[in-house]
Amino acid sequence: MVSERTGKIKPSLTLEITAKAKKMKAEGISVIGFGAGEPDFNTPDYINAAAKKAIDIGFTKYTAASGMPELKKAVCAKFLKDNGLTYQPDDILVSSGAKSSLYHAICAIVNPGDEVILPSPYWLTYPELISLADGITVYVKCEKETGYKMTAEQFEKAITPKTKCVIINSPNNPTGAVYTEEELKSLAKVAEKYGLYVISDEIYEKLVYGGEKHYSIALASDYMKEHTVVVNGVSKSYSMTGWRIGYFAAPRDITKAASSMQSHTSSNPCSISQYASVEALTSPESEKFISSMQKTFDERRKFMVDFLKRIDGVVCAEPKGAFYVFADVSAFYGKSFNGAVVSDSLSFAEQALKKGVAVVPGAAFGDDRCIRLSYAISLADIEEGLERLKSYIKELR
Ligand SMILES: Cc1ncc(COP(=O)(O)O)c(C=O)c1O
Incomplete structure (x- = not known):
């Protein structure tokens, strides 16, 4: 059984x-x-070439369990350049895909019985990961009329004494919704008022259209920076879904706890894929x-x-x-x-x-x-x- x-x-x-x-x-x-x-x-040739080089130079052994230092540095540079967010390499955890990053983040934040607010429609993996961490998903139904986005009022209404965190996914799978800076700032105010964490899944960041701009909720305030796990990865932006490299930036205690967990569940993500991801994040061709x-x-x-x-x-x-x-x-x-x-x-x-x-x-x-x-x-x-x-x-x- x-x-x-x-x-x-x-x-x-x-x-x-x-x-x-x-x-x-x-x-x-x-x-x-x-x-x-x-x-x-x-996957672009210049990224493939980096992976071949990794094999040729024997970069085929264990790396640091939480990710190789060069990749963490490249991730910090990316957050600063693209999102205006300042992180140190110790704030970063590199995992085998953003899905894995999300699981580690949820496990590092959620205690059994804690409620996690999830705007619906949602990517179908979130409730399963919450449930694996013995958390409870509280769905907030979002409608076409609000562009399938959760309003600050809806968010506040869903909060109970058991609420620990909220998951924001912008740009969104499945709806394609992109939250504006103002919308995220008003959600951030509610999160701060109730002392909540935010897990912000920004994996589709680079795929926005019609003059729309991606904004990370971690930038909304000092409180948000200290209570947001920003999840991203190379899968969608560089067409590298099979390489399995995702990462997050988080408050140091969360990164530390999640890194310890990863050190036992999977250890480092593939060294060759990490090497190629440094190229993806730093090459001017990207x-x-x-x-x-x-x-x-x-x-x-x-x-x-x-x-x-x-x-x-x-x-x-x-x-x-x-x-x-x-x-x-x-x-x-x-x-x-x-x-x-x-x-x-x-x-x-x-x-x-x-x-x-x-x-x-x-x-x-x-x-x-x-x-x-x-x-x-x-x-x-x-x-x-x-x-x-x-x-x-x-x-x-
Ligand atoms: C919203 C969202 N987050 C995360 C992921 C997972 O990305 P990865 O392939 O890096 O695990 C996906 C993949 O479909 C997704 O749609």
Whole structure:
């Protein structure tokens, strides 16, 4: 019998649909997948070259468990340059992906029974990590009308004597919402008033559009700097999802506790990937790479939003960041496709698969009215996939 702790972890709905789509593809059926959670670009050559060099010079042994000093220095320089935040290398923990950074941060902050406030829709991993730390997730439902962002009033209302921290994810997966500086400052005031910690997941920082600016809540006040864990990584910004390098900057006691934990659970993240990440964070070529990726995503984003808005009954708020569109398709619930009733986001997605298009049910992210479509696939595939989605919707009776 498995432990209660692991037994309560929910299997991922995202993976279920992706697995079905993969199986269909393997059977020779054409499926356009809108499930992608990673940029569809190759890791740039200059980063690959650094990794090859790491192997050639024998940089293939253990590093410091919390990350190699050169990478921590590069991370500090990044925080100063991009976010205006001053950190010392001892404030940094480098982990095997931002997901791992988040887990360590949550474990370092949350005691059993502590409440963690999570604006919903949310990235589906957060509640599982909170639950693994024996914390309790308190969801705050955010609506299209507020751009799927939690207001200061909503935040304050959700606080109880058990609240320990709040998770902010901007730019957001799945909604693409980007909080403004003002919005974050008003959330910061509430956090300070109640003495809370903030875990700020900024992994999509570099992917913002339409003049939108990324702002880190850690910059909002001295209190925030001392109570925020800023999580980031190289996965999305440099198309390095497989390299597994994430990092956070945090108050020193949290970094220390999380580093001790990591020293026993996984030790250092891959030395070769760390070496390559120094190159990613410091090379002058990175700016060009990011800006060209951002431009491509922006074109696809506009195309997708324009297309979806022209389908009667589909409602979507314009995403300002990341690479997802979160579209409300609840107007079609209650209709049938070839006799099968579409009653929620999961059945909507299951029936859509029969038309050769894979979307992720919003239920996975806490909003059953919606589906998530990733534009981390080619424009040609986006167009074909949206045509299929449109004709599927037309056939709903
Ligand atoms: C919001 C968010 N945070 C963190 C991650 C994890 O990033 P990493 O691949 O570095 O673990 C993801 C990946 O999909 C994400 O969407």
